[in-house]
Amino acid sequence: MSKKSSSVTVKYRLILIFWSASILLLWQVVSMGGMVSELLLPSPASVLSTLKDSFINGDLTTQLLFSLKVIFTGILVSVAAASLLVFAGQRSLMIQGLVQVLSVIAHPLPALALLPLIIVWFGTGEASILAIIIHSAIWPVLLNLKSGFSTIPPIYLDAAKNLELNAFSIAFEIQMMHALPHLIAGIKIAFARSWRALIGAEMVFGAVGDTGGIGWYIFKQRTFMNTPGLFAGILVVVVVGILVESVLFRLIEKNTVEKWGN
Amino acid sequence: MEISLKGVTKEYHSGGNNIKVLDQLSLEIKSGEFVSIIGPSGCGKTTLLRHIAGFDGGKPSKEIFMIFQDSNQLFPWKTLGENLSYAIRKTKRSINRQTADAKAKESLSLVGLLDFYDYYPNQLSGGMKQRGALARALAVDCRILLMDEPFSSLDSDNKELAYELLLHIWKEKKLTVIFVTHDLAEASRLSGRVLYFKDLNGKAVI
Numbered sequence: 001m002s003k004k005s006s007s008v009t010v011k012y013r014l015i016l017i018f019w020s021a022s023i024l025l026l027w028q029v030v031s032m033g034g035m036v037s038e039l040l041l042p043s044p045a046s047v048l049s050t051l052k053d054s055f056i057n058g059d060l061t062t063q064l065l066f067s068l069k070v071i072f073t074g075i076l077v078s079v080a081a082a083s084l085l086v087f088a089g090q091r092s093l094m095i096q097g098l099v100q101v102l103s104v105i106a107h108p109l110p111a112l113a114l115l116p117l118i119i120v121w122f123g124t125g126e127a128s129i130l131a132i133i134i135h136s137a138i139w140p141v142l143l144n145l146k147s148g149f150s151t152i153p154p155i156y157l158d159a160a161k162n163l164e165l166n167a168f169s170i171a172f173e174i175q176m177m178h179a180l181p182h183l184i185a186g187i188k189i190a191f192a193r194s195w196r197a198l199i200g201a202e203m204v205f206g207a208v209g210d211t212g213g214i215g216w217y218i219f220k221q222r223t224f225m226n227t228p229g230l231f232a233g234i235l236v237v238v239v240v241g242i243l244v245e246s247v248l249f250r251l252i253e254k255n256t257v258e259k260w261g262n
Numbered sequence: 263m264e265i266s267l268k269g270v271t272k273e274y275h276s277g278g279n280n281i282k283v284l285d286q287l288s289l290e291i292k293s294g295e296f297v298s299i300i301g302p303s304g305c306g307k308t309t310l311l312r313h314i315a316g317f318d319g320g321k322p323s324k325e326i327f328m329i330f331q332d333s334n335q336l337f338p339w340k341t342l343g344e345n346l347s348y349a350i351r352k353t354k355r356s357i358n359r360q361t362a363d364a365k366a367k368e369s370l371s372l373v374g375l376l377d378f379y380d381y382y383p384n385q386l387s388g389g390m391k392q393r394g395a396l397a398r399a400l401a402v403d404c405r406i407l408l409m410d411e412p413f414s415s416l417d418s419d420n421k422e423l424a425y426e427l428l429l430h431i432w433k434e435k436k437l438t439v440i441f442v443t444h445d446l447a448e449a450s451r452l453s454g455r456v457l458y459f460k461d462l463n464g465k466a467v468i
Contacts, residue, residue: 155335161322162315163352163402177339260338261384 042228050228051235059211064236067202067213070126071194074133075141078190079183081134082142086149087171099142107139111197115204124205129198129213136197137190144186148179181257188249195241214240263325263405263438265291265314272309272318283309285464289457296432296439298449301459307442310459311408314440324353327404331411333391336383342394343379346370346401353402369401370394373427389413389420393427400431406438413448425451 024044030036031043038046054060089096111132122128152175160174176183202215212220214236221229272284283306291297301307308331309318316322329335336345346366351357357365370376373393383391392412399407413424429452432439443449449456 153334155330155332156337158312158315158317158322158328158330159335159337161317162324162327163349164322164324165352169352174337177337180339256339260382 039225039227042231046228047231047235050226051232054217054229054232060214060217060232060236062211063213063217064240066211067198067215068240070129070213071133071191071198074130074194075137075187075190077130078134078137078141079187082138082145082186083172083176085142086145087168089146090149090171091167099146103139103142106135107143109135111136111193112200115201119204129201129205132197132201133194136193137187140189140193141183141186144182144189145179148182149175151182152178184249184253184257188245191244192241195237195244199237264293264295265289265406265438265440267314270310270313272306272313284313287463289462291438291440293438294436295455296429296441296453298441298443298453298456299459299462300443300446300449300456303444305459306463307444307459308410310462311410311440311442314406315408324349324402324404326406326408327399327402328408328410329392329395329399329412331414333388333395333415334383335395336391336398338383341380341382342370342375342386342397343367345383345394346398349398349402366397366401369397372400372431373397389416389424392416392424396428396431400435404437406440407432409439409441411443414443414445421448428452 027041028044031038031041042050051060085095085099089099114135115132118128118131122131149171156174156178157170160170165174198213199215199218202213203219206212206216206219214233218230218233218237221227221233267287267289270284270287271282274281274283287310289310299307299310311328312318313320315326315328317328336342337348340348343363343366346369347359347362350362350365351359354362367376367379370379373396375390375393375397378386378390378394383394386394395412396407409428413421416424425448428439431437439453441449441452446456
């Protein structure tokens with residue numbers, strides 16, 4: 001990175017910190033000034049204290065872990081299924097056609113639109129939440145993977161043939177590795193879509209499993225008119241989103257595609 | 263390992279026309295021979311090499327290994343050493359990882375790249391990548407090297423180093439080499455027998 005672009009990055013980071021701190025400060029001032037009722041806008045301090053209490057004495061840790069477990073399972077299943085579908089589509093024109101028709105129909109369909117149907121079909125258990133996540137995740141992963149597989153430079157395929165690789169190895173050891181940047185981009189979209197759908201579904205389904213997930217936590221706070229709790233839940237949703245996007249995916253990209261010069 | 267082609271014809275369909283790239287082409291190359299084939303760009307030299315390698319519907323194998331003109335032929339997601347070790351493990355199923363790694367190091371030292379074992383291809387120069395590709399071919403014990411203008415992007419100093427290295431390896435490993443180029447000086451510098459593509463193509467079967 002050049003000196004100039006590095007100083008621009010530092011400057012931009014400072015701007016981001018400035019705006020984050022300003023929003024927090026404005027929130028604190030408005031809530032302290034008594035202009036808005038504490039029931040509608042609790043102070044950041046009271047939200048933090050509720051958050052701490054929910055993590056230590058309440059079920060928030062279990063609920064958060066439940067949501068994360070379901071979302072990561074759903075994404076993992078989606079990646080595996082999408083990979084097999086893309087591979088099968090390469091081998092058979094019939095399967096390729098089927099995948100095309102299914103993705104054209106299902107990709108633009110929001111998961112929440114399917115919620116009532118999923119409740120009718122599968123009830124309101126963990127399997128239904130998983131079905132919603134898989135629906136949200138599989139199509140963006142599939143479309144990105146398909147594009148990654150098809151854009152591989154022919155020279156890698158020739159080199160693979162020279163190494164006597166079979167079709168399975170070519171797909172999963174060569175095309176899949178070349179498609180990794182596409183796959184990561186697909187999983188990012190999949191996570192964003194699934195995270196929204198998951199929170200929504202958990203609010204509708206109630207306490208799935210022992211304690212329910214983070215969506216149920218937020219919904220419960222509204223039932224008891226616990227506004228600091230509502231804010232605490234929303235804060236957790238935001239922080240998890242940021243951590244996954246900016247830390248987890250960033251780390252994966254740094255250790256793979258960036259290292260390889262993509 | 264020798265090469266014997268008789269009356270090979272290859273046609274492509276483009277814009278409603280049939281283009282005959284290889285027309286009754288015949289070629290005999292003895293085992294251990296270093297032959298250069300010379301011809302202008304686009305005359306069909308690469309098509310010929312791809313046919314010999316089996317890329318056009320034949321059965322490619324590690325015995326006949328191609329070094330492409332494009333230096334980006336190593337897998338970019340593997341380090342240089344991993345590229346070679348992977349190639350060895352894929353072509354010799356019974357070999358274990360340690361032995362493959364050791365063989366990869368041996369091949370890299372032959373081309374003077376041992377110090378770059380842990381480098382990713384994007385960290386290497388064009389010439390080093392081509393030497394890496396050559397090391398991969400040696401690592402899998404190929405018998406015939408098909409070289410498609412592999413040094414065309416190198417400067418003259420690096421070209422000379424690459425020539426010396428290639429000739430040294432050819433003699434030591436007793437390989438059969440077909441070197442395709444459009445540069446007559448390069449062809450004469452490298453091989454005892456220089457063939458003109460136009461003399462091979464469009465001829466009746468011998």
